[in-house]
Amino acid sequence: xxxxxxxxxxxxxxxxxxxxxxxxxxxxxxxxxxxxxxxxxxxxxxxxxxxxxxxxxxxxxxxxxxxxxxxxxxxxxxxxxxxxxxxxxxxxxxxxxxxxxxxxxxxxxxxxxxxxxxxxxxxxxxxxxxxxxxxxxxxxxxxxxxxxxxxxxxxxxxxxxxxxxxxxxxxxxxxxxxxxxxxx
Numbered sequence: 001x002x003x004x005x006x007x008x009x010x011x012x013x014x015x016x017x018x019x020x021x022x023x024x025x026x027x028x029x030x031x032x033x034x035x036x037x038x039x040x041x042x043x044x045x046x047x048x049x050x051x052x053x054x055x056x057x058x059x060x061x062x063x064x065x066x067x068x069x070x071x072x073x074x075x076x077x078x079x080x081x082x083x084x085x086x087x088x089x090x091x092x093x094x095x096x097x098x099x100x101x102x103x104x105x106x107x108x109x110x111x112x113x114x115x116x117x118x119x120x121x122x123x124x125x126x127x128x129x130x131x132x133x134x135x136x137x138x139x140x141x142x143x144x145x146x147x148x149x150x151x152x153x154x155x156x157x158x159x160x161x162x163x164x165x166x167x168x169x170x171x172x173x174x175x176x177x178x179x180x181x182x183x184x
Contacts, residue, residue: 009170010183041178047144058141069133082118087111102176
Protein backbone atom coordinates (compact mmCIF):
# COMPACT_ATOMS: atom_id res chain seq x y z
CA UNK A 1 0.00 0.00 0.00
CA UNK A 2 1.27 3.47 -0.88
CA UNK A 3 1.37 5.67 2.21
CA UNK A 4 0.99 9.46 2.24
CA UNK A 5 4.25 11.29 2.93
CA UNK A 6 4.19 13.75 5.80
CA UNK A 7 5.17 17.27 4.78
CA UNK A 8 7.70 19.56 6.41
CA UNK A 9 6.37 21.33 9.50
CA UNK A 10 4.81 18.26 11.10
CA UNK A 11 5.85 17.65 14.70
CA UNK A 12 6.71 13.99 13.93
CA UNK A 13 9.54 15.28 11.70
CA UNK A 14 10.96 17.41 14.50
CA UNK A 15 11.25 14.86 17.33
CA UNK A 16 13.69 12.09 18.13
CA UNK A 17 12.22 8.68 17.42
CA UNK A 18 11.77 5.66 19.66
CA UNK A 19 13.42 2.25 19.38
CA UNK A 20 11.49 -0.47 17.58
CA UNK A 21 10.74 -3.70 19.46
CA UNK A 22 10.67 -7.02 17.57
CA UNK A 23 6.94 -7.31 18.37
CA UNK A 24 6.08 -3.91 16.83
CA UNK A 25 2.62 -4.41 15.24
CA UNK A 26 2.74 -5.22 11.52
CA UNK A 27 6.40 -4.21 11.20
CA UNK A 28 7.04 -6.26 8.06
CA UNK A 29 3.96 -4.76 6.40
CA UNK A 30 5.11 -1.25 7.34
CA UNK A 31 8.53 -1.95 5.79
CA UNK A 32 6.91 -3.25 2.58
CA UNK A 33 4.59 -0.23 2.43
CA UNK A 34 7.48 2.17 3.03
CA UNK A 35 9.46 0.57 0.19
CA UNK A 36 6.49 0.81 -2.17
CA UNK A 37 5.91 4.43 -1.13
CA UNK A 38 9.58 5.34 -1.64
CA UNK A 39 9.63 3.74 -5.09
CA UNK A 40 6.35 5.37 -6.16
CA UNK A 41 7.70 8.79 -5.09
CA UNK A 42 11.04 8.04 -6.83
CA UNK A 43 13.01 8.52 -3.62
CA UNK A 44 16.23 6.82 -2.58
CA UNK A 45 15.33 6.69 1.10
CA UNK A 46 12.33 6.99 3.39
CA UNK A 47 12.25 7.21 7.18
CA UNK A 48 9.32 6.17 9.36
CA UNK A 49 8.66 9.75 10.58
CA UNK A 50 8.02 10.69 6.95
CA UNK A 51 4.98 8.41 7.01
CA UNK A 52 3.88 9.60 10.44
CA UNK A 53 5.54 6.90 12.56
CA UNK A 54 7.88 8.15 15.34
CA UNK A 55 10.10 5.04 15.29
CA UNK A 56 13.76 4.34 14.41
CA UNK A 57 13.26 2.77 10.99
CA UNK A 58 14.30 3.73 7.48
CA UNK A 59 14.57 2.03 4.11
CA UNK A 60 16.94 2.86 1.26
CA UNK A 61 17.38 2.05 -2.42
CA UNK A 62 20.37 3.63 -4.14
CA UNK A 63 19.84 2.01 -7.53
CA UNK A 64 18.52 5.23 -9.10
CA UNK A 65 21.91 6.88 -8.47
CA UNK A 66 24.14 4.19 -10.00
CA UNK A 67 24.86 6.04 -13.24
CA UNK A 68 26.76 8.74 -11.36
CA UNK A 69 27.55 6.74 -8.20
CA UNK A 70 28.20 3.04 -8.99
CA UNK A 71 28.33 2.20 -5.26
CA UNK A 72 24.59 2.90 -5.13
CA UNK A 73 23.94 -0.27 -7.14
CA UNK A 74 22.06 -2.90 -5.16
CA UNK A 75 22.05 -0.72 -2.05
CA UNK A 76 18.58 -1.83 -1.00
CA UNK A 77 18.46 -2.04 2.76
CA UNK A 78 16.36 -1.73 5.90
CA UNK A 79 17.78 -0.04 9.00
CA UNK A 80 16.04 -0.53 12.35
CA UNK A 81 17.22 1.14 15.57
CA UNK A 82 20.15 2.65 13.69
CA UNK A 83 22.77 4.70 15.48
CA UNK A 84 25.67 6.41 13.75
CA UNK A 85 28.58 5.79 16.09
CA UNK A 86 31.43 7.28 14.06
CA UNK A 87 32.07 9.67 11.17
CA UNK A 88 35.24 9.73 9.06
CA UNK A 89 36.64 10.96 5.79
CA UNK A 90 36.73 14.32 4.11
CA UNK A 91 33.30 16.00 4.10
CA UNK A 92 31.80 16.57 0.65
CA UNK A 93 28.94 18.62 -0.71
CA UNK A 94 25.94 17.22 -2.55
CA UNK A 95 22.61 18.69 -3.62
CA UNK A 96 20.06 16.94 -1.41
CA UNK A 97 16.30 16.87 -1.64
CA UNK A 98 13.65 15.26 0.53
CA UNK A 99 10.25 13.73 -0.14
CA UNK A 100 8.88 15.68 2.86
CA UNK A 101 10.22 18.94 1.41
CA UNK A 102 9.23 18.66 -2.27
CA UNK A 103 10.83 20.80 -5.00
CA UNK A 104 13.69 22.07 -2.82
CA UNK A 105 17.28 20.93 -3.35
CA UNK A 106 20.24 22.42 -1.51
CA UNK A 107 23.95 21.72 -1.15
CA UNK A 108 24.68 19.92 2.13
CA UNK A 109 28.12 18.98 3.42
CA UNK A 110 28.45 15.61 5.15
CA UNK A 111 31.32 13.26 6.10
CA UNK A 112 32.35 10.71 3.47
CA UNK A 113 32.10 7.68 5.77
CA UNK A 114 29.90 6.55 8.65
CA UNK A 115 29.87 3.59 10.98
CA UNK A 116 26.35 2.46 11.78
CA UNK A 117 25.07 0.00 14.36
CA UNK A 118 21.58 -1.29 13.55
CA UNK A 119 19.39 -4.33 13.19
CA UNK A 120 17.87 -5.50 9.92
CA UNK A 121 14.26 -6.56 9.31
CA UNK A 122 15.02 -9.93 10.97
CA UNK A 123 16.50 -8.10 13.99
CA UNK A 124 19.97 -9.45 13.20
CA UNK A 125 22.55 -6.98 14.57
CA UNK A 126 25.04 -5.21 12.28
CA UNK A 127 27.99 -2.87 12.84
CA UNK A 128 29.16 -1.60 9.44
CA UNK A 129 31.01 1.19 7.69
CA UNK A 130 29.39 2.85 4.68
CA UNK A 131 30.98 5.38 2.36
CA UNK A 132 30.26 7.67 -0.55
CA UNK A 133 26.67 7.91 -1.71
CA UNK A 134 25.65 5.10 0.65
CA UNK A 135 26.92 7.11 3.63
CA UNK A 136 25.14 10.21 2.25
CA UNK A 137 21.77 8.42 1.99
CA UNK A 138 22.14 6.93 5.47
CA UNK A 139 23.03 10.27 7.06
CA UNK A 140 20.08 11.99 5.40
CA UNK A 141 17.60 9.34 6.58
CA UNK A 142 19.26 9.08 10.00
CA UNK A 143 18.65 12.80 10.48
CA UNK A 144 14.91 12.07 10.33
CA UNK A 145 15.30 9.66 13.25
CA UNK A 146 16.93 12.47 15.21
CA UNK A 147 14.21 15.02 14.43
CA UNK A 148 16.25 16.85 11.80
CA UNK A 149 15.80 17.66 8.13
CA UNK A 150 18.48 18.40 5.53
CA UNK A 151 17.62 22.10 5.63
CA UNK A 152 18.80 22.15 9.27
CA UNK A 153 22.33 21.87 7.83
CA UNK A 154 21.96 25.10 5.84
CA UNK A 155 23.17 28.49 6.94
CA UNK A 156 20.62 30.73 8.71
CA UNK A 157 20.67 33.09 5.72
CA UNK A 158 19.92 30.27 3.26
CA UNK A 159 17.07 28.99 5.49
CA UNK A 160 15.65 32.51 5.65
CA UNK A 161 15.68 32.68 1.85
CA UNK A 162 13.68 29.44 1.74
CA UNK A 163 11.22 30.46 4.45
CA UNK A 164 8.27 31.36 2.21
CA UNK A 165 8.61 28.08 0.27
CA UNK A 166 8.80 26.11 3.51
CA UNK A 167 5.71 27.82 4.90
CA UNK A 168 3.81 26.93 1.73
CA UNK A 169 4.93 23.30 1.98
CA UNK A 170 3.92 23.11 5.65
CA UNK A 171 0.42 24.23 4.62
CA UNK A 172 0.23 21.61 1.86
CA UNK A 173 0.56 24.13 -0.97
CA UNK A 174 2.83 22.01 -3.11
CA UNK A 175 2.61 20.23 -6.44
CA UNK A 176 4.17 16.79 -6.44
CA UNK A 177 3.55 13.43 -8.07
CA UNK A 178 2.91 11.49 -4.87
CA UNK A 179 0.40 11.53 -2.05
CA UNK A 180 1.24 13.90 0.80
CA UNK A 181 -0.37 14.95 4.05
CA UNK A 182 -0.17 17.95 6.31
CA UNK A 183 0.18 16.98 9.93
CA UNK A 184 0.48 19.11 13.04
